[in-house]
Amino acid sequence: MHSDRVLNSAAILGFVKAETPRKVPLEEVVVEAYVSVRPALLSYLYHIVGSTGDAEDVVQITFLKLFDQLQKNAEILELRGWLYKVAHNLAIDSLRRQGREESASTEWLDGLTAPGDSTEDRMIRRQQVRQVLGGLNERERRCLMLRAEGLSYKEIGDVLEMSAKSVSVYLTRGLKKIEGRAL
Amino acid sequence: MTGTQKLGLDNFKHLDDASLLSLLDGELAAPEQKRAEEHLASCWTCRDRQTQLQGSIGQFLSFRDTLLPEDIGSVPAPVEQFRQRLSRHVEQRAAARSGWAKALENFRETAGALVWSRQAALAAVVVVVVLIVTFTDVLTSTASAETLLRRAESFESAHSPGTNSVRLRSVRMEHIGAGQQTQDLGTVEFARDNGGAEYVTSGQASSQRKSGLLVRSANEAVDTSRILPEEGALPASVEHYLETEQWLPDVSVPEFRKLVAARQSADTSSKKSGGAFEISYPFAPGHSSGIREARLEMDAETYEPERVSIVTAEAGEFRFTRVAEKSTPRTEEWAKVFGEPSLPNSRVHGGQSLAGVSKVVPLAYANSVASEQELAAAAALHKLDACLGEEIYVFPMSDGTVLVQGLVDRPERRDAIRSALRSLPFPVIVQVTTPKEWTTGAALYPPPDQLAATNLPRGTGATVTIADASGREIPLYDEISRRVTKPGITDEELHQRVASFSNEAVTLSRQALLHAWALRRLDTEFSDRRIAQLPAGSRQAADRLRNEHRQAISKLSRRQAELLASLTGRTLDEAGSGEHLQDAEALLRLAERQNLLMRRLFTMSEPVGDTQASLNLLFDALHQISR
Numbered sequence: 058m059h060s061d062r063v064l065n066s067a068a069i070l071g072f073v074k075a076e077t078p079r080k081v082p083l084e085e086v087v088v089e090a091y092v093s094v095r096p097a098l099l100s101y102l103y104h105i106v107g108s109t110g111d112a113e114d115v116v117q118i119t120f121l122k123l124f125d126q127l128q129k130n131a132e133i134l135e136l137r138g139w140l141y142k143v144a145h146n147l148a149i150d151s152l153r154r155q156g157r158e159e160s161a162s163t164e165w166l167d168g169l170t171a172p173g174d175s176t177e178d179r180m181i182r183r184q185q186v187r188q189v190l191g192g193l194n195e196r197e198r199r200c201l202m203l204r205a206e207g208l209s210y211k212e213i214g215d216v217l218e219m220s221a222k223s224v225s226v227y228l229t230r231g232l233k234k235i236e237g238r239a240l
Numbered sequence: 241m242t243g244t245q246k247l248g249l250d251n252f253k254h255l256d257d258a259s260l261l262s263l264l265d266g267e268l269a270a271p272e273q274k275r276a277e278e279h280l281a282s283c284w285t286c287r288d289r290q291t292q293l294q295g296s297i298g299q300f301l302s303f304r305d306t307l308l309p310e311d312i313g314s315v316p317a318p319v320e321q322f323r324q325r326l327s328r329h330v331e332q333r334a335a336a337r338s339g340w341a342k343a344l345e346n347f348r349e350t351a352g353a354l355v356w357s358r359q360a361a362l363a364a365v366v367v368v369v370v371l372i373v374t375f376t377d378v379l380t381s382t383a384s385a386e387t388l389l390r391r392a393e394s395f396e397s398a399h400s401p402g403t404n405s406v407r408l409r410s411v412r413m414e415h416i417g418a419g420q421q422t423q424d425l426g427t428v429e430f431a432r433d434n435g436g437a438e439y440v441t442s443g444q445a446s447s448q449r450k451s452g453l454l455v456r457s458a459n460e461a462v463d464t465s466r467i468l469p470e471e472g473a474l475p476a477s478v479e480h481y482l483e484t485e486q487w488l489p490d491v492s493v494p495e496f497r498k499l500v501a502a503r504q505s506a507d508t509s510s511k512k513s514g515g516a517f518e519i520s521y522p523f524a525p526g527h528s529s530g531i532r533e534a535r536l537e538m539d540a541e542t543y544e545p546e547r548v549s550i551v552t553a554e555a556g557e558f559r560f561t562r563v564a565e566k567s568t569p570r571t572e573e574w575a576k577v578f579g580e581p582s583l584p585n586s587r588v589h590g591g592q593s594l595a596g597v598s599k600v601v602p603l604a605y606a607n608s609v610a611s612e613q614e615l616a617a618a619a620a621l622h623k624l625d626a627c628l629g630e631e632i633y634v635f636p637m638s639d640g641t642v643l644v645q646g647l648v649d650r651p652e653r654r655d656a657i658r659s660a661l662r663s664l665p666f667p668v669i670v671q672v673t674t675p676k677e678w679t680t681g682a683a684l685y686p687p688p689d690q691l692a693a694t695n696l697p698r699g700t701g702a703t704v705t706i707a708d709a710s711g712r713e714i715p716l717y718d719e720i721s722r723r724v725t726k727p728g729i730t731d732e733e734l735h736q737r738v739a740s741f742s743n744e745a746v747t748l749s750r751q752a753l754l755h756a757w758a759l760r761r762l763d764t765e766f767s768d769r770r771i772a773q774l775p776a777g778s779r780q781a782a783d784r785l786r787n788e789h790r791q792a793i794s795k796l797s798r799r800q801a802e803l804l805a806s807l808t809g810r811t812l813d814e815a816g817s818g819e820h821l822q823d824a825e826a827l828l829r830l831a832e833r834q835n836l837l838m839r840r841l842f843t844m845s846e847p848v849g850d851t852q853a854s855l856n857l858l859f860d861a862l863h864q865i866s867r
Contacts, residue, residue, distance in 0.1 A: 084323075084330065087326060088322065088323055091319075092317050095317050096317075109315075113318070117325060120322070120326070121325070121329045124326060124329065124330070201304075205304055209265075221267070225258045225262050232257075232296040233257065235303075236292065236295075236296045236299075
């Protein structure tokens with residue numbers, strides 16, 4: 058059912074082989090895409106929603122949307138940017154639904170703990186993180202997080218709805234604030 | 241091209257950070273990249289700056305990774321779960337593509353064979369919609385029930401609440417018995433946000449037994465019985481059917497579809513009477529629910545659903561009529577309503593309530609001022625030291641009441657806190673339990689505002705491991721041994737004494753940190769703005785709470801200093817000078833610092849560099865916070 062175009066976009070992203078026979082059902086193409094892109098998306102989303110469970114849910118919904126999009130035969134020109142944009146928006150929606158607004162504060166850090174930490178370790182780690190990141194505003198943080206995922210300035214700009222030039226400015230500002238603040 | 245470029249003077253101008261970073265990221269256009277590279281090749285300053293930027297990138301990455309849970313990379317993808325979810329999704333999509341949508345698809349396939357571009361597809365959709373609308377409007381009175389239902393659906397989706405609003409709707413429930421007597425069964429209020437989450441509350445006409453309320457997110461299964469007309473009003477078989485189908489007495493297309501989903505019949509009919517269409521969905525003869533048919537009435541011009549009727553075989557008709565509807569801004573309190581699961585055990589109070597809906601939710605500090613009750617509850621908790629790291633919070637509620645909510649470790653602690661709060665001269669809603677007792681599904685609110693940031697883990701004990709099997713010791717083991725040893729004691733006894741000494745030091749330090757934390761928390765909880773309206777006596781009470789924490793911090797740090805005196809050879813009076821600290825944030829930072837240093841020196845959990853230097857730093861920190 059799905060066209061060459063679907064397979065081509067999938068192949069561009071590297072999660073299906075270019076020579077995948079056309080008989081593979083679209084569902085399977087999407088499952089493969091999910092498996093290979095999930096780790097990167099999961100860690101990005103974790104920094105927004107603050108829990109692995111919520112992040113996983115957003116990843117899955119993102120791929121359900123990818124399925125819809127491919128089934129409609131709609132063309133997705135920049136698949137990676139598209140996935141991050143959809144996932145990002147879903148994550149923000151999910152925060153809002155839970156009554157948690159994203160803000161310039163570091164409230165999002167509160168859920169972040171590493172298992173196996175002692176209670177004091179947790180407190181101290183949070184404090185250190187808060188000190189370092191507390192100075193970053195939301196846009197700086199998002200730009201840095203997306204750049205760390207390997208997105209180009211243009212892709213980041215698409216996700217956050219700003220120009221590539223602005224992305225470069227936010228990245229520079231963010232890095233300046235972090236300078237010399239090793240944990 | 242600028243003058244400097246013409247003269248080739250660019251190489252004399254240093255590159256700015258944005259250019260350096262863009263160069264590192266491969267984001268410069270080819271000519272700029274060439275110029276930048278040429279400049280770098282000849283400029284140590286810029287090369288050095290570029291290296292610094294690279295260092296910051298490294299720092300950010302390590303920092304980002306620190307925040308991720310350790311297992312995030314190692315947990316395998318739940319592929320099977322996703323596969324099932326996807327296949328359910330595919331089925332739902334297929335089911336949704338019925339009716340004229342399917343016709344549209346057929347049309348598109350034919351048309352698509354000729355021209356296929358997005359514009360053409362759009363045009364095709366427009367044409368088909370126009371065709372259907374024109375065609376059915378000519379034959380208004382004979383439009384099929386399914387067509388009408390879809391029109392109603394379109395109406396609803398065109399009028400669904402926007403991102404920043406909440407739609408409120410009241411539905412009156414009535415029973416029409418034999419002889420057309422009408423019995424009022426109460427009113428249900430629905431609030432829906434655009435995420436599909438729904439908050440429902442019902443006031444029963446004849447009884448207070450079920451002042452039910454519930455919140456459900458899209459497609460979530462909930463106990464709908466709290467919202468249906470009270471027990472006995474509906475025949476048991478009908479009630480059972482409605483609960484199974486998760487039907488709520490809302491006058492809407494999705495609820496109507498649920499109502500008729502299991503009717504085991506495909507018949508439908510429609511008619512137009514007056515200004516309304518009525519569509520009728522008969523149930524299979526002898527249907528186990530005892531329902532004969534379900535009807536939906538909608539406005540003949542707008543297709544807005546107005547009434548749902550359930551006609552039963554033996555108990556007459558149950559009628560659900562939309563009586564009021566409006567939109568309201570999605571305030572923070574509304575966001576909280578939708579964010580929380582239902583609170584089945586809490587009592588709903590009257591008083592000032594949210595836009596016609598009586599669910600009570602915690603208010604943000606930013607949107608509220610402190611009440612005397614709130615302050616008194618906080619003082620009662622303070623007296624029990626429940627402000628020192630226990631997860632118990634005082635919530636100012638939307639109806640003006642005060643809720644104290646939290647989890648404690650032991651039943652004795654729970655009882656102590658409950659009785660302290662109950663002895664207050666005004667009612668406080670107390671929900672303090674052990675984790676085991678916490679009712680499943682009851683809302684445990686997140687700490688108000690930024691208290692989360694100052695939230696401390698429970699428990700105040702800190703134990704020191706002085707040595708382990710590998711023979712590792714705490715950094716100050718030898719020094720402490722010399723201080724605590726006595727003639728004639730065994731190694732084992734000495735070991736124990738070192739442990740006690742260290743334990744004491746770490747515990748004092750942790751206590752000081754907890755007090756600094758509580759002080760910082762009070763600053764948010766009872767900020768100047770929040771207590772400005774309170775009588776002088778209450779404001780003084782707030783100051784008293786703060787002072788007690790300050791005194792505790794001072795006392796605790798002095799005791800630590802005394803313990804350390806023999807190790808450092810210093811006493812507090814001759815330590816480095818420091819300003820008296822008024823700022824709770826600064827005090828907290830220092831308290832954290834002393835706690836970290838103390839842990840480094842007296843436990844094995846932190847690596848320590850120069851022991852003597854750390855001791856001096858610790859002493860300096862203690863000096864500052866003891867003032």
